[in-house]
Amino acid sequence: MGNMMEPGQTVYFEGQYMPVEEANVSIMTHSFNYGTGLFEGIRGYYSSDEDNVLIFRLPEHVDRMVRNFNVLCMDISETPEDLANICVELVRRSSFREGVYIRPICYKSELSLGPRLDGVESRFCCYVIKLGDYCDIESGLDVVVSSWRRLSDNAIPSRAKSIGSYINSSLASTEAKQAGFDEAIFLREDGTVAEGSAMNLFMVLDGQLVTTPPTADILVGITRNTVIELAQNELGLEVIERPIARTELYVCDEVFFCGTGAQVAPVRSVDRRLVGGGQPGPVSRQLQELYFRVVRGKIDKYRSWCTAVY
Numbered sequence: 001m002g003n004m005m006e007p008g009q010t011v012y013f014e015g016q017y018m019p020v021e022e023a024n025v026s027i028m029t030h031s032f033n034y035g036t037g038l039f040e041g042i043r044g045y046y047s048s049d050e051d052n053v054l055i056f057r058l059p060e061h062v063d064r065m066v067r068n069f070n071v072l073c074m075d076i077s078e079t080p081e082d083l084a085n086i087c088v089e090l091v092r093r094s095s096f097r098e099g100v101y102i103r104p105i106c107y108k109s110e111l112s113l114g115p116r117l118d119g120v121e122s123r124f125c126c127y128v129i130k131l132g133d134y135c136d137i138e139s140g141l142d143v144v145v146s147s148w149r150r151l152s153d154n155a156i157p158s159r160a161k162s163i164g165s166y167i168n169s170s171l172a173s174t175e176a177k178q179a180g181f182d183e184a185i186f187l188r189e190d191g192t193v194a195e196g197s198a199m200n201l202f203m204v205l206d207g208q209l210v211t212t213p214p215t216a217d218i219l220v221g222i223t224r225n226t227v228i229e230l231a232q233n234e235l236g237l238e239v240i241e242r243p244i245a246r247t248e249l250y251v252c253d254e255v256f257f258c259g260t261g262a263q264v265a266p267v268r269s270v271d272r273r274l275v276g277g278g279q280p281g282p283v284s285r286q287l288q289e290l291y292f293r294v295v296r297g298k299i300d301k302y303r304s305w306c307t308a309v310y
């Protein structure tokens with residue numbers, strides 16, 4: 001990503017808006033020591049028609065974070081409405097009129113030792129950066145099955161989007177990039193497909209759109225849910241959630257990733273085997289095109305998914 005904060009930019013920290021330079025945590029902070037925090041990644045898209053930034057599916061991101069409080073025994077003073085308002089307010093205060101990425105974090109803020117979850121104070125903080133495309137969404141990605149396995153739900157639950165669990169993603173992403181690939185695909189301990197390092201996976205096979213189920217050690221993506229809805233409602237496709245075998249990725253017609261960062265990103269090859277001849281396929285293309293119209297508020301039916309900032 002590489003995009004960093006502007007000097008003096010406003011963030012939310014310890015119940016207040018303040019310049020980023022003043023928002024610092026102690027080295028004794030529980031989440032700094034044990035990775036005990038949850039985060040979200042939310043995009044806002046600039047609409048030139050409306051001269052506004054539209055935040056995509058903000059309530060759904062807040063809802064996912066708040067539901068996951070239960071996994072990490074968290075409780076904070078802000079309400080879900082407060083969290084959504086803080087996200088909007090931070091973009092407003094940034095004055096950005098381009099693509100943005102909002103990073104809300106709920107973390108164990110106590111200066112205490114011991115990796116216990118209950119009874120440890122949590123706090124909420126949030127910042128905004130400018131963000132364009134995160135990976136190549138045009139020509140297709142060259143991806144590799146990782147030698148690292150996806151975390152299992154009974155070890156560190158992927159669904160929680162917890163800070164510590166991203167070591168798993170970092171290992172896979174680093175390995176793939178060091179070997180000259182664009183991205184990694186995680187298999188589960190049972191050898192079936194889970195997802196990418198920070199994105200969900202779909203394949204097109206026999207006219208069906210197939211993706212791995214919420215029980216496949218994935219983060220249940222909001223983009224994934226969006227793609228499922230658009231594929232069913234707008235393209236009339238049958239969407240199947242079922243386990244995917246590694247070699248199905250070699251023989252299927254199309255593979256694509258989706259996620260807030262990745263958006264809708266076609267895959268050109270898996271393990272050096274071209275997928276569908278090596279060109280982004282028609283379903284990936286159509287869904288990508290639809291997605292970009294939806295996030296910019298251009299389709300009335302889905303306008304309620306966009307929250308205008310200004």
Ligand SMILES: Cc1ncc(COP(=O)(O)O)c(C=O)c1O
Binds near residue numbers: 195223259
């Ligand atoms: C591991 C992982 N899977 C999937 C996704 C996609 O989730 P979403 O569409 O909610 O951004 C992400 C985050 O972007 C992720 O980190």
